[in-house]
Amino acid sequence: MSKNIRYTDKPLGRLKVVADFLPRPEDLVFREEGVKVTIALSKRSVEFFKTQARRHNTQYQRMIRRLLDAYAEHHSRSITARSTRARAKAARAG
Numbered sequence: 001m002s003k004n005i006r007y008t009d010k011p012l013g014r015l016k017v018v019a020d021f022l023p024r025p026e027d028l029v030f031r032e033e034g035v036k037v038t039i040a041l042s043k044r045s046v047e048f049f050k051t052q053a054r055r056h057n058t059q060y061q062r063m064i065r066r067l068l069d070a071y072a073e074h075h076s077r078s079i080t081a082r083s084t085r086a087r088a089k090a091a092r093a094g
Contacts, residue, residue, distance in 0.1 A: 021074045025052040028066035 046060070053060035 021070070023066065023070045025049075025063060026056050028052075028063035028070075029056055029058040034065060 041064075049060035049063050053063055056063075
């Protein structure tokens with residue numbers, strides 16, 4: 001498999017730094033109440049989590065659940081912050 005990587009010293013344009021909000025694999029080992037669901041995941045992703053789970057002596061399903069929880073928590077805060085700003089703006093206007 002060949003990769004076509006081209007390096008340049010030219011400006012890349014406007015860039016935006018995105019904060020890394022995803023937890024490290026070792027932070028995905030805590031236990032919480034769950035709801036059973038059926039989901040099809042890529043083989044590559046499942047193998048990654050199985051490898052990490054063995055390395056950290058936990059269950060890969062638990063790690064996936066914690067990752068999804070962290071994602072939902074992060075984006076729930078973003079939605080709440082936007083709603084709060086919208087309400088404050090409406091209150092100032094009204």
